[in-house]
Amino acid sequence: MSLNNDIKIARKWMYERIDGSTNQVSETFCQGLESFMEFAKKQPLFLENGKLFCPCYKCDNGRLLEEKSVWSHLYNRSFTCNYWVWISHGENYNILNNPENIIASEDASGFDSQTKTVNPYVSMVSDAYADGNQETSFDENMEQEPNAEAKRFYNILDAAKHPIYGTGPTTQPSGSQAAGAQRHVANHEPVENREEVAHVPVQHDVRVLHPARQNGAKWFKNNTEVSTCVRKIIEGCFRGPWYSWKKVPPFYKDAWFSTFQTKFEWDASIENLVKENFDQLAATRLKGMVSLAKSNGEKPDWILSDYWRVMSEYWRTSKAKDKSEKARASRLSRRDGLGVHRHRAGSRSYAKVQDVLEANNEDSSFIAVLKKTHQKSDGTYVDERARLIAEKFDECVQERLSEMENSNGEDLTIDNLTLEEKNEIYSKVRA
Ligand SMILES: [Zn+2]
Known part of the structure; x- marks a missing residue:
């Protein structure tokens, strides 16, 4: 059995939220969810903030939420795709080399699976930063009964035992993505394990x-x-x-x-x-x-x-201060192209907007910043000058795109222009 398969078998409860026979949230899922929360709540991030990343398929580990919210999201929505290794909750991929550390849910039938709940830090040899957490903290005999907290949670959600999304993420994918996803699985599974893998739902996102x-x-x-x-x-x-x-x-x-x-x-x-x-x-x-x-x-x-x-x-340190000063100077010189904002919002707020766009790897070109600072949500502009520049800019972009060779027969869009090209057009339009 491949190591990858171990974890997918042990954690298949993650993607079997709905019990097919009752059409309700399955007991296995609830137990697995409880073991997940137990695990996540031992991690330094939770201990420090009282919050954890929500691995539901909407938040996708992108939001730190309180325990109660995470629990309810997972209960109602299930996990984000392919979250076999709980990397945002303290695990590392080397858990795949230590399958005995994989936390599974206890089987609903009462069958106690081979897997045990073990503090994964103990065997993280390559994890240079995990030295402060050496105790094997889990009780070997995991409680059979849900703990008080979980019971309270079950009570709260008892009325909500109707799945919002039907079979949700376990639905088989269709079209080209399905082919892709199947390929993805096939890449990692040895042939002899195909049958078992069939239980593991393919995720469609x-x-x-x-x-x-x-x-x-x-x-x-x-x-x-x-x-x-x-x-x-x-x-x-x-x-x-x-x-x-x-x-x-x-x-x-x-x-x-x-x-x-x-x-x-x-x-x-x-x-x-x-x-x-x-x-x-x-x-x-x-x-x-x-x-x-x-x-x-x-x-x-x-x-x-x-x-x-x-x-x-x-x-x-002075070394860091030097570096930061140089970077700042180069940023300021790059901003010279955007004169239009100085009269209005001042260059400082413009710089802030550009910083945020850049930090988010979004388009931080002059035109993008102009639109961000001067365009209302209905698409109109806060002043006439901004509107004129934006319209003239769009015209010039269309012109430029029509001149460009289109090699694969698809329509070119503004995304095909580089930041420098956009800024060059912007500077011309403004002049
Ligand atoms: Zn969530």
């Missing part, structure tokens, strides 16, 4: 990556979905005082990429290209997220205080 962006494929540049995914991965597994990409140990860079692989898929022929782009984007996002926190002067919840202290100490 895995996206395809390709630089040509054909047939709905995504790519890295200026794509909010990809970028947000990377942010969530970093926040969920930020396990050191990593004020720069260089500080992130290779072990965790690999772990981040492994998590990314559960969310997107791509052709094996572009594996290196994807890895390159992933590293680049992760480095950018890490830098943006950390420097935003630094400039706000406030520790975000996803950074533990111990790490924040080390980071803050570093930022106080």
